[in-house]
Amino acid sequence: MAIDTSKIKLLREETGAPVMDCKRALEESAGHMDNARQWLRERGAAVAEKKAGRVASQGLVDSYIHGGGRIGVIVEVNCETDFVARSDDFKRLVHDIAMQIAATDPKTIGNEGNAPEEYPADEIPLLKQPFIRDEKRTIQQLVHEAIGKLNENIVVRRFSRFELGA
Secondary structure, rough: OOOOOHHHHHHHHHHHHOOHHHHHHHHHHOOOHHHHHHHHHHHHHHHHHHHHHOOOOEEEEEEEEEEOOOOOEEEEEEEEEHHHOOOOOHHHHHHHHHHHHHOOOOOOOOOOOOOOOOHHHOOOOOHOOOOEEEEEEEEHHHHHHHHHHHHOEEEEEEEEEEEEEO
């Protein structure tokens, strides 16, 4: 099936995925944009699984202050190279994670080795939470999409959240 280049361009602008991946996603989904987006998400998860063992020793520490200075967050997210750490896509991911932490006050990241299968409703770990800007995706899916897009392992290493008077 021949895919119109305008659809490929639109999907690339929306997702930031490589051009050939966008083309392949549209071909696999018979030109349906929603199905192509889903295909790209699944591909990102598959790429993330392959890259999970790679060392992520570079990265970025970001802060976010919310509520007129009443809530503050500092978060460390690691990747493999400083080139990716300086990219706008990575910086946006780290800032979105900091905002998520400020909004939801998670107690754990969710990638700890001894994490239980089930969590109490008020203790959902960061990676399992629905993303505050798009409730259809979790933070883990957001990270997997970034891994697929940037082609490097990405790990949320640690965070601290401060709330005035808490």
